[in-house]
Amino acid sequence: MRTLIFDIWGEWGHFRKYYSTSSPLTFSVLPPTAAYGILGAVLGLSKENNMYLTQLKEAHTRIGVGLIHPVKKIMFGLNLINTKGNVWVPKQRREGARTQIRTEFLKDARFRLFVAMDDEALYNKLVSHIKQHKTYYTVSLGLSELLANFQFVDEIDGHWKKSTGEPVEMHTVVPLSLIRHKGVRLQPGKRYKKERLPLDMNDVRIVSAYEECLFDMNGQTIEADVAHYYEGTGNNGTIYRYVFLNERISESVVQQGEVL
């Protein structure tokens, strides 16, 4: 299966966590739900009625995400203006017409996306755009003003692999449910983190799957015994191993929870 690999990065990023509406926090990793929007922007798919999402899902778009830079976060206050209701009108609330919200941002973030699609025409268009450094709409990391840049890395032929019982080097974050019992080979110099990420959403942008995922906060690969994954060799001989976070897995392979 042809898989496009490209890097996307920016000075700032913000992927809002679902339980942090009043003091917005960000996920450490660009979630697949945000990647849909990025792919839609590159391809120029319409946002009207979430058309981009319908089209990408019809194309059976699969997305894997790897970290390249260490995860760094910074928090500062934003002075937001009143937007709705009479909540912030001074007469009723003492806070005034503006509200100050501490907001967390990713700093100097860089991710590696692995993308495959069943729709050949759409996929080829994506590859051609990324290779030529072209984007239809402006791409950003989570919020429109957090501008992003991107670069083609490789295009590989990925093959489906089953665990041999030994940990292998993985280039994407891995859902815990795919990691086999005691399957993580801990290495010095890495900062392991698991984070509950939104992996997929439906046509009306309601998240349909959350899962705990494992990665290294320093932005390096991790070694894990993964139930199944894809493997392919790049142009310079690099062997890439990755999982698509939003891929629906029919066979339930492993027990959940216990990792180490």
Place this chain on the structure above:
Amino acid sequence: MNRSEILFLYDASWTNPNGDPVDENKPRIDEETGRNIVTDVRLKRTIRDYLHEYRGKEIFVREISDDEGIIQDAKHRAEDFLWENGEKVSKSNLKLAEMKRLIQENLLRECIDVRLFGGTIPVEKSSKEKSSITLTGPVQFQMGQSLHRVKLEYIKGTGAFASGDKQTRKTFREEYVVPYSLIAFYGVINEKAAEHTHMTEEDVALLLEGLWNGTKNLISRSKVGQQPRLLLRVVYREDCFHIGELNRLIRFHTEKAEEEVRHVSDGTLDLSLLLEKLAEERDKIQEVQYRFDSQMNLSHNLLEELNRLGIKTQELIY
């Protein structure tokens, strides 16, 4: 309209370019790099205020208060735009979808800031029927950062008045400022998103003027003395293409310690990476519009270099 990118540099001396409201209104500083941060929102405020106050343009995001000082909320602000053929329309005669369509049409016709920066505008027919208009702005600025480490200074002084009745002494005032900060903003103007907001080339010209003159005209106490130093707009002829991250292609070199820079002439702006990249992509570039301040030292004669590359140039004159 074509894709273009903006690079804008301005500086601030002994002022607070952008205070953090939840951190004692201190200038925003990235503790890791020591650089000064200015939000895109601050820059857009500068542009909006200039366009509204100096050029008489209607803008959506402004504070309108009634006689009692109560500021209008966005929902009611949106309803300012509920009219057809010059007549105010009552929302009770309209369906929610019609209301949205009318408001959006009028907003885009009237408000230059919505055409430039987009907006999320709440629309409410009744407490049960509500929706919003969401428009992505064709013009997006990243948060700006200083090109060097800055120092934070804490200044105290006396105020002119007492804090209350029967006091014999005046109040103290205290504030944080940066002695100097040369700030770079980078932005993209997307011609595809421009179709959705009906943004025109004329709007962009006003935007650029707002960047330059608006920064000069900031006369609030905490912003006075800010100077625009360099404005570049790279316009592309190649569809869907832009270089990206122009702010990363410039460097500010100084012989002083970075925190000790006090004036733009204390250093040189190194354009070599930028010129290299422009040379590489010259076939895709239609023209470069520019304006720079004469006090700024540039590593290259920008005009000569661009001419040598065969890139058309145009000076922005205000």
